[in-house]
Amino acid sequence: MTGPDHPAAFYDRLLDSARRLSFDLREAEVDAADQDRYGMSPEWSPLFGTPSWTDLTESARKHLTRCEASHFLGVAIWLEVALQIVLLRRVHNVDPTRADVKFLFNECADENLHSLMFAEAIERLGTGHYRLDRSMVLAGWLFRTFAWDEIAYAIVLAGEEVFDVMQRDWMRDDRVADTVRRTSYVHVVEESRHMSFARQKIRDHLVRVSRPRRFVGTIVIAIGAHVIAKGMINKRIYRSVGLDWSTVRAEISRNEHHRMMFRRAASPLVAFLDREKLLNGPARWIYRKSHLL
Structure with missing residues (x-):
């Protein structure tokens, strides 16, 4: 028996949604005006409202957000690739006709297209790819090597929830480059x-x-x-645009606007974790240190 609340029925509904609402924007045309637009809503820049931000010209602010958006998209690719490695390893020897496994295959197909789409967007923004810090490279290896079931899903959910809130702003913002607005829309719908x-x-x-x-x-x-x-805060971005990293780091660390935006981005995640009893004292302390709570 498979009623509407049965797990298989839930995964079948997700598969049906995937068949009806899937996109591929890798070949989308680029608006010529894109080069004079922000890479993301400027309010999402970690530097927004700081003295360094105030001192920048409007053109420099646009360029900075294009660099930051490129890095954020690079982090999204890093996360999506790690997710696929972890999840595919766990279904290598299971029944491939299970509804949840079929949806997982569909999700990995989506994630690969998202990564290609984001890579194209990075190239169109004209800033290039920013290399990740060694700590993130190590964390990625630990995650894809040792993460177990609920850990893998929850850590990826953490990243996706934050990007979802950000990109809902970006896709509605006329100041943002079309390539970012379009990729944000696709990502929001499919994610x-x-x-x-x-x-x-x-x-x-x-x-x-x-x-x-x-x-x-x-x-x-x-x-x-x-x-x-x-x-998501990468010193290479700020050095590449001629800013002093020590000054930028200090300003970001005490930027209350940046903290408020990150707390807003994390609020759906925190609410879910709280409902599932995945918040305790030490975890709350870590989220506060991350400005996610």
Whole structure:
């Protein structure tokens, strides 16, 4: 029996959504005016409102946000590739006709197209790719090598929830380059399925975990979210546009606007984790250090 609340029925509905609402914008034309637009809504720049931001010309601010948007998209690619490695490894020997496994295959197809789409957007923004810090490279290796079920889904959900809130702003903002607005729209639509899938998988796995495993998992998820949040601030961006990194780092660290925007981005994630009892004292402390709570 498979009623509307049966897990298989839930995954079948996600698959149906994927068949109806999937996109491929890799070949989209570029608006010539894109080169004179912001790379993202300027309010999402970690420097927004700081003395360094105030001192920049309008043209320099646009260029800075194009650099920052390129890096954010690079972090999204890093996250999506790691997700596929972890999840595909876990379904290598299971029944491929299961509804959840079929949706996972569809999700990986989406994620590959997202990565290609983001890579194209980075090239169109004209800033190039910013190399990740070594700490993120190490964190990525640890994640894709050792992350277990609910950990893998929750850490990826953390990144996707933050990007979802950001990109909902970007896709509606006429000041933002069309290539970013279009890719943001596609990502928001398709990631809504992926996030529903991740939340359901987390709930499924939490049903049978012990209290010690839940406690450890709660801390690991918070650490993963912290790495993602901190990894979005890349010193190479600011040095490339001629800003002093030590000054920029100090201004970002005390920029209340930046903290407010990150808390807003993380609010859906925090609400979900709270409902699923994946927030405890140490985890809350980590989220506060990350400006996600």
